[in-house]
Amino acid sequence: MNFQYTEKSLELQSRLKDFLKKQILPADEEVEAFDRDPANLWIKWPGLEKLKDAARKEGLWNLFLPRDYGDFSPGLTNLEYAPLAELMGRTRWASEVFNCSPPDTGNMEVLARYGSPEQQKKWLEPLLEGKIRSAFLMTEPEVASSDATNMETSIVPDQGDYLINGRKWWSSGAMDPNCKIAIVMGKTDFDAPRHQQHSMILVPMDTPGLQIIRPLSVFGYLDSPEGHAEIVLESVRVPKSNLILGEGKGFEIAQGRLGPGRIHHCMRLIGMAQRSLELMSARATSRSPFGRSLDTYSSIRQEISRSACEIEQARLLVLSAADRIDRVGSKSAKELISMIKIVVPAMAANVIDRAIQIMGGKGVSGDSPLAHFYAAARSLRLADGPDEVHLSQLGKSTIRKYGQAND
Structure with missing residues (x-):
């Protein structure tokens, strides 16, 4: 390595x-x-x-x-x-x-x-070319979407087309004025084996029957101009040629999509945490409560040093996952991918929280990026699979790997 x-x-x-x-x-x-x-x-x-x-x-x-x-x-x-x-x-x-x-x-x-x-x-x-933007419609409000097999959106053949019916939310990017196309995940065969029921299909945003119900906020942030939308699909008709790869291939596509995507999310979070570390370090040298600059307090030094250690640990873990994906593919790197998804959002939220505390009132205001950083980090403990799912899967595979070992 x-x-x-x-x-x-x-x-x-x-x-x-x-x-x-x-x-x-x-x-x-x-x-x-x-x-x-x-x-x-x-x-x-x-x-x-x-x-x-x-x-x-x-x-x-x-x-x-x-x-x-x-x-x-x-x-x-x-x-x-x-x-x-x-x-x-x-x-x-x-x-x-x-x-x-x-x-x-x-x-x-x-x-x-x-x-x-x-x-x-x-x-x-x-x-x-950057001429348009897109959305990804997977999560649904009426089911426990931490288990994606629960989704109820149907993609039903109808003559030479597919008819799509369902309700999605947390459809990131859908509010963007340049969003022209969505990839929708739903079921083409409700009776097939559990992981062969789902498919992905391309749906232009101006297709009749696709209706944006409302934007959703994250800790009060609408994240304009991209946003996150709740969307209803009612008898949305698209040609069969819009299906990606084939019927029942939805989970195969999702796994190929989510591996690199989690690398991207985690590295962006590390960037937020690193900038937060730099902001709190600069603040510590520029503020002097009770006659001493903050950087002379042992407790402040400990918070900053702990943050530096945690960022570097997380960075190396993500680089290890990226290297594994490059060498053997996302499927064989799934344990490391789960690890980074568990570790990095929590790390970033903790580091950003320390920075907010050291920055004081400025940290919770719009005069620094920290409040928005915190909202992003905390929400990513849910996005792309909540902590509990990754912990369960990683625990299962770890027990399988070591559970039969001799004491």
Whole structure:
């Protein structure tokens, strides 16, 4: 196991750091204020496209795609991309500038890996070009979606089409004004074996019968302009050619999608935690309650040192998972993927919470990124599978591995 980054990754890290310093951070306060303004709900910050054009010209585009895809992607491995995701994660809105935002990244990976040539031409290429955005519709409000086999959305053949009926929520990206396509997961055969009932299908957002009911907030944040929506699908008709890979392939596709996606989520969280560490360290040297600067208090030093240790531990664990996926695939890396999903969101939330405490009133306000960081970290203990599911699966496989060992 060698975590020495390749020259390709190091060179991209250097260019990305420079771009973030010169073009992203100077605009951060303006973007955050724009997105918080109720008058701007579901409206893109006007300077975004200019930054996207600049990033593309710099070759900082579609960095996430783990294989070469013509002129659209540099074809990085997960291990090469991981530090880039961390750098982007330091600023809430930065990933979109480089066309590396979820759920687009996962949807593009699905289409690149499983999509038909027709599907790739119609939907993947505009996504890779950053012309449109997308949504992923999996979670449902009426069932325990921590067990995805519970979902009730039906995808039923009807002549040369499929009819889709169901209700979804936490459909991230669906509120974006540029969202044009959704990948919907539902059941094509309710009587098939448990993990062969599900399929994934492409549904244009303007299809009759698809109705956005409401945006959902996360700890009060609407996350405009992307947002998270509750959506009803009522007799939504799409052609059979929109089915991805084939009937009953939904779980196969989901596993291929979620492995790299969890690497991306976790590295962005590490970026948030790292920036939080830097903010609390700077604060500790600039504030002097009771006649002493905060950095002279042992308790503050301990909180900062503990945070530094936890971030580095989590970073190495995620890099190990990325390396395993690159070498043997997501299925064989499932234990490490569960580990990072258990460890990293909790770590990030703890580190961010310490930073908030050290920052004081500024930490809970909109004058620092910490409150929004905390909301993101806490919600990711649920997204892509709650802690309890990963703990149960990891515990089961660990007991199977060691339970028969001699004392």
